[in-house]
Amino acid sequence: MSQVIIAPSILSSNFSKLGEEIKAVEKAGADWIHVDVMDGMFVDNITIGPGVIKSVREVSSLPFDVHLMIEKPERYVDAFLDAGADYLTLHVEASSGDAIEAALRKIRARGAKPGITLRPQTSLERVEKFFPLVDLVLIMTVSPGWGGQAFMQDQLEKVRAVRTWANANKPMMHVEVDGGINAETAKLARTAGANVFVAGNYIYRSKDYASAIASLR
Ligand code: DX5
Ligand code: ZN
Numbered sequence: 001m002s003q004v005i006i007a008p009s010i011l012s013s014n015f016s017k018l019g020e021e022i023k024a025v026e027k028a029g030a031d032w033i034h035v036d037v038m039d040g041m042f043v044d045n046i047t048i049g050p051g052v053i054k055s056v057r058e059v060s061s062l063p064f065d066v067h068l069m070i071e072k073p074e075r076y077v078d079a080f081l082d083a084g085a086d087y088l089t090l091h092v093e094a095s096s097g098d099a100i101e102a103a104l105r106k107i108r109a110r111g112a113k114p115g116i117t118l119r120p121q122t123s124l125e126r127v128e129k130f131f132p133l134v135d136l137v138l139i140m141t142v143s144p145g146w147g148g149q150a151f152m153q154d155q156l157e158k159v160r161a162v163r164t165w166a167n168a169n170k171p172m173m174h175v176e177v178d179g180g181i182n183a184e185t186a187k188l189a190r191t192a193g194a195n196v197f198v199a200g201n202y203i204y205r206s207k208d209y210a211s212a213i214a215s216l217r
Contacts, residue, residue, distance in 0.1 A: 002174065002195040006213050007032040007065050009178070011047065012147045012200035018052070019059040021204070028209035032065045032087070034178070034198045037080070039070035042094050043145035050076070050083035057084035065136075065198075067117065067178065069144045070094065074103040081110050089115030089138050089176075092127045104133045115176070119144060124158045128165070135173060136196070137162045141189070142179025147200035151180030156192040163193025183215040 008030050013021035022033055035053060040046040057064060063086035070076065073090045080088055088107050090100055100116070107114040115136035116127050120143055131137065139158045142149035159175060166173040176196035177189040186197050197216050206212035 002172065004190070004217050005031040005174070005196040006216050007034040007176070007196060007198045008203045008209075008213070009034040009036060009147065009198050009200035010204075011036045012204035014204075019056050022056055022060050025203065025209050025213070026060050026062055029213045030062060030203075032063045032196070033060060034200075035064055035066045035085075037066060037068050037070060038145065041071045042091065043069045045145045050079040053080065053085070054083040063087060065089070065115075065176075065196075067115075067138065067198075068094070072099065074099045074106075077103050077106050078110075081107065081112050085112060087113045087115050087136055089117050089136060091144070092116060092118050092130070093122055097129075100130065101133065104130060108133070115174075117178075120152050120155055124161055131162075131165060131170070131173070136176055137166075137173065138176040138178055139194070140179055141177050141181070141185070144179075149180055151182075151185040151188075153188065156188060159189055159192040159194050166193075181216070186216045 008025040038045045038047045065087040066085035067089045072095045104114040113135040116130040116134045117138035141155045162175050174196045175194045177194045178198035181199040182202040203212045
């Protein structure tokens with residue numbers, strides 16, 4: 001199965017020293033940096049935009065995995081790619097199917113890696129048609145909006161289905177899980193077929209980032 005990738009979510013980090021927090025997880029063995037973008041519309045919370053991403057981008061050489069939780073994300077694809085996003089993941093619920101498809105193709109055309117995701121209550125059928133266009137499918141294992149929520153085991157069925165599709169059609173496609181990931185839930189998700197593990201609180205609220213990251217592998 002594909003390589004295990006650990007992606008700390010900076011949402012749970014100390015924003016007063018964001019650059020240091022990114023460097024700290026890089027040093028502690030992180031593979032990617034997961035960046036949660038929220039607009040107060042698609043989800044209630046508001047986080048950061050392209051300006052902040054652009055300024056912290058230069059502190060790390062790790063891939064930036066940018067998860068857009070914003071309405072009509074097609075409006076901001078260029079801005080987030082200009083800011084240095086390597087992976088750019090869009091919510092299927094955030095716009096029309098045509099707009100999402102065009103945005104995914106644009107991400108690819110600009111040399112970055114497109115991803116598609118869905119809320120826990122959204123059926124997997126809604127995203128399946130985008131699988132051929134993406135490098136990553138993100139299965140949300142909490143409702144998007146906040147860190148520190150409990151892992152939703154019922155989403156593992158989607159992880160299994162996406163991995164089955166990937167094995168048959170596109171073995172290099174990443175299957176990512178995000179929300180409530182810790183050493184135990186990472187194991188469940190891994191068994192179901194996930195290979196990219198986003199973790200916010202579990203890493204950034206731990207005393208030792210390196211052992212938290214190692215325990216997810
Ligand atoms: C939630 C975000 C997550 C969040 C995960 O909307 O997409 O990336 O940071 O946080 P934890 O790992 O604390 O559940
Ligand atoms: Zn996320």
